[in-house]
Amino acid sequence: MVLSPLTPNDAGAPLIVAQGVRKHYGSIRAVDGVDLEIRPGELFGLIGHNGAGKSTLFKMMLGLIPATSGEIRIGGAPVTGRGFRAVRRTVGYLPENVVLYDNLTGIETLWLFARLKGVALAEAGPTLERVGLAHAAKRRVREYSKGMRQRLGFAQALLGKPRILFLDEPTTGLDPEAIRSFYATLRQLRSEGVTTVITSHILAEIQERVDRIAIMAGGRIQASGTVQDLRDEVDLPLWVSVRVSKEDFETVRASLSHLQVEAIEAHDDLVRVRCRREAKMAVIEALARLGGRIRDLSLREPSLEDVFFGFSD
Amino acid sequence: MEIAQILTIASKEFWDRIRNRWVLAVALVFTAFALVIAYFGAAQQGSVGFRSIDVTIASLVSLVIYLVPLIALVLGFDAIVGERERGSLDLLLSMPITRLELLLGKYFGLAAALAFSTIAGFGLVAIVLSTQLDLAALFHYAGFMLSSVLLGCAFLSLAVMLSVFAADRTRASGLAIATWFLFVLVFDLLLLGALVVTGGQWGGELLPYLLLANPADVFRILNIFSLDDVRTLYGLATVFPPALADPWLLGLVMLAWIVVPLGIASWRFRK
Incomplete structure (x- = not known):
């Protein structure tokens, strides 16, 4: 596996570190020895086929499932165990194919997650506005289109001004206009110092938009670096x-x-x-x-x- | 453990049931059945109209034993597996919340909805009957309502446990129905069968204690043995060990039926 070298002027210590991370389900090696360093303020893309291990790696980074072996740290702290609440409060997560509660309205959905995150309820309105759903705040999620649900899921991840965003296939179901404005929001967040890890299977979509990418296949990271680094390396x-x-x-x-x-x-x-x-x-x-x-x-x-x-x- | 996280989940579950009129519907079912039983329960004996609270409670007990476990199981069987199957569980668990807090929040929210509809449904009947009831009768009726709530909570706890173990909603619903059959229909028959087969030679003394292994039976004992009239009416006092007629002990057993399945659920959910 190849890691692009971290030079000393690369904005200090990496924010997210995975070392020798494995997740085995019986004989299935979903994630099989991943080392990864993601720097503060970076927009990092994780790409791979379905079943390459991206989502499993994501869930381990969030502490949702324990690693079979290896360790993941965010800001120096382990993602599971006693300190997990402090880590979680710095993280926003948008799962793949996010499912929200149909019977709640948009604003009620954000209130629910704001309460769970310990965030002021007053943040819900402006966050809905940020993802362009202010007009649908009082409509039930049941009436939302796929794209609107995805944006509401993104809004939920933005609650509490997280330092890190984990976005699993965030543009699924979005139209080109919404994709463009989604990435504009990500760029703005990056300028505010937010670190984003994003997965996508639409490679063309992320190649011009991320700082670095890692290619996952068979539970391992096959290569990582800037898109140009990878082009040079694979010499196509x-x-x-x-x-x-x-x-x-x-x-x-x-x-x-x-x-x-x-x-x-x-x-x-x-x-x-x-x-x-x-x-x-x-x-x-x-x-x-x-x-x-x-x-x-x-x-x-x-x-x-x-x-x-x-x-x- | 953060109480605020439990309350957030619990209030969501509770208000969901209020908003989709689940609570209203169940309360109305209870009210309707209770009124019918109170006024027409003695029709077989050739009289119509309210007779005594004890007889009414005894009839209501038979109804509650069938109905409340069923409602509680239906209410709780998809508490966790439903979130998992829909795909909303990952997002919930990515919040600063522990699995125990999520489980307890779900349980308390659903238990509150069930308790609310039980007390509202049967309470309405108490108000209708209040002119015909003295203080002692009201006290008995309150005991009946409280034990119905406990019965519901016990089966809800079993349902939540199933919802943690089941791989999908279909299996969870199957398990819920099986649980209802086992405790409400089959259990007593098995005990009775064992008694008959052994000719009462074996386990005759043990048998009453085995009734504690079924929350529905605990509920029945709790109500029937707290009513002197009924006890003599059914002629049960002679076969039953008096130690088991202590309502506090029975209440404690009921509490165990709430705590233990939840404990097992929490253990399993953490894995």
């Missing part, structure tokens, strides 16, 4: 595409013949060149030398999805 080929007229196709091929190119595909007037990262600049230069013969040049870096499959396959 990238695609350079140009548009040329059909008669110039051979010219393009010839101009690249001396370079380390993995594949050249032509489709109508589009030529796609697959090459390794180290050949990228040489390929672009060679194509640029063709001058007026090429129209339009574009570059596609491997997406987080490509990286993900690179690690989890």
Whole structure:
């Protein structure tokens, strides 16, 4: 497993530390030796297939289920045992497919969780407003759409101004507009110093939005770092595409013949060149030398999805 | 243990039952049955109208023994498994609350709803009958209501225990029905069968004590033996050890029937 190095100027001690964490159910190894450090103020993404162990790891980080072995600390304190209440009060959690109480209204739902968290009830109104549900405060959750429930679940997690947010697939059921405003809220929270750990299976959605990610598969963390770190590490080929007229196709091929190119595909007037990262600049230069013969040049870096499959396959 | 957390959960459960009119419905059922029994309970003997509180209570006891355990089991069987199956349990447990606090909150909230509807339902009848009752009769009736509440609480405790053990709601409801059959219908038959099969040779002295192993029987003894008229009426005084007729002892046994299943539930829930 790979951990990106923590340099001394990385804002002090990590806030969340997992060391050698395992969770075994009989012969099933849901989580099988996870080491993880998440720094204060970081927006951290945890990605993986269904059944990769993300939710189990989440539940252990929250102290909902005990680890078979290993230890998890938040702010230096263990998440289970006597001090658990103090830790819980600093944490907001949005479970995957959050289920709330249908018979309560939006505002009553927040009152309930505010009482349990020991938070002033007066916080409920502004929190509903923050997630854009102020208009539905007095409607029963029964009448809420999937997206509205998800936002109410997020509001519940924000009660009590937590230092840490654990959000399990938070954008499920949200429309693109709501997803955008959700991430805007997360960015704002980050500027306030809140640390967020988020899981998602929509990789494209989080790749531009998180500071670092960890890829989980088979109960282990296969890789972690910034998206660029991971791209470098997995060394996937990238695609350079140009548009040329059909008669110039051979010219393009010839101009690249001396370079380390993995594949050249032509489709109508589009030529796609697959090459390794180290050949990228040489390929672009060679194509640029063709001058007026090429129209339009574009570059596609491997997406987080490509990286993900690179690690989890 | 933080009392505030227990109260938060309990008040949610209680108000849920008030708002969905569960409490009202159960109270009305109790009132209707109690009135019918009070006025028409003696119809078989050819008379209609309120006769005596003792006879009324004796008839009500037979009703309560069937009805209250059933209502309590239905009320409590999905207390924990329902939250688990719906998926709301994780969120609740992620709050600064212990599992014991959550369990007790659930129990006390449901017990309050059950107690409230029992006292309101039967209490209404007491008010209707109040002109015909003296102080002693009212005292007996109050004892009957209190023991009905205890009976409900005992079966509610069993129901909550089932809801911790059961893997899903379907199984929990099955277990609840089985529990009702066992304690309300089968248990006495088994004891009686054992008595007949052994020809009363074996365990005859032990048998009355075995009745304490069934909260429904404890309730029956508690009410029937607190009424002198009824005791002689049923001719039970001779076969029953007087030590068991002590209402305080019986109350204590009932309390054990509340505490022990909850204790087991809490132990299991923590695992």
